[in-house]
Amino acid sequence: DAGVIQSPRHEVTEMGQEVTLRCKPISGHNSLFWYRQTMMRGLELLIYFNNNVPIDDSGMPEDRFSAKMPNASFSTLKIQPSEPRDSAVYFCASIHKGKANEKLFFGSGTQLSVL
């Protein structure tokens, strides 16, 4: 398996533009997490899905952020409109809950810069 795949690796955009980050979890995994990492706040959980259903989105900072998981193999995190303070690395991670040796696998992240 290729692991958790995120795209794009880097995104530079201007304030006010819409940004869409994409994630393909590992095949067979039934839970997916979106994290944001910054120097100031460290690693923050934004939202997670179980079986494509959002379970806890309390970490989503504002209404400008939204996430979807239309099927088991794809998820998006959208920021509209984007602001400079959204600049961070966004990670997607997946896991198969219920397996004996479960552990969280991370993608390589999307480095977002909002100018």
Added chain:
Amino acid sequence: AQSVAQPEDQVNVAEGNPLTVKCTYSVSGNPYLFWYVQYPNRGLQFLLKYITGDNLVKGSYGFEAEFNKSQTSFHLKKPSALVSDSALYFCAVIPPDSNYQLIWGAGTKLIIKP
């Protein structure tokens, strides 16, 4: 509130010396405990975990961690550090019945000097 503490922002060790990265937690019950490593411009990678059983857990790249229930600690250790071990290390816990909601430490930057 449940939390994970990594008291050192940065740890400096000479190559070949033993290293320890500290982690303590404040969680009720018997949590699952994890260590992850993050190399520059990369996602987090799983190192090791403690679920139950032997308090000394061995993981990837020669790392190990010791679970100490009385001290609520899960320190990461390696007998002989390599320059390539330089990275950011995260401790995380899953409280019981938390639906796999990990609680993360702030991370410790490990620098191994040749």
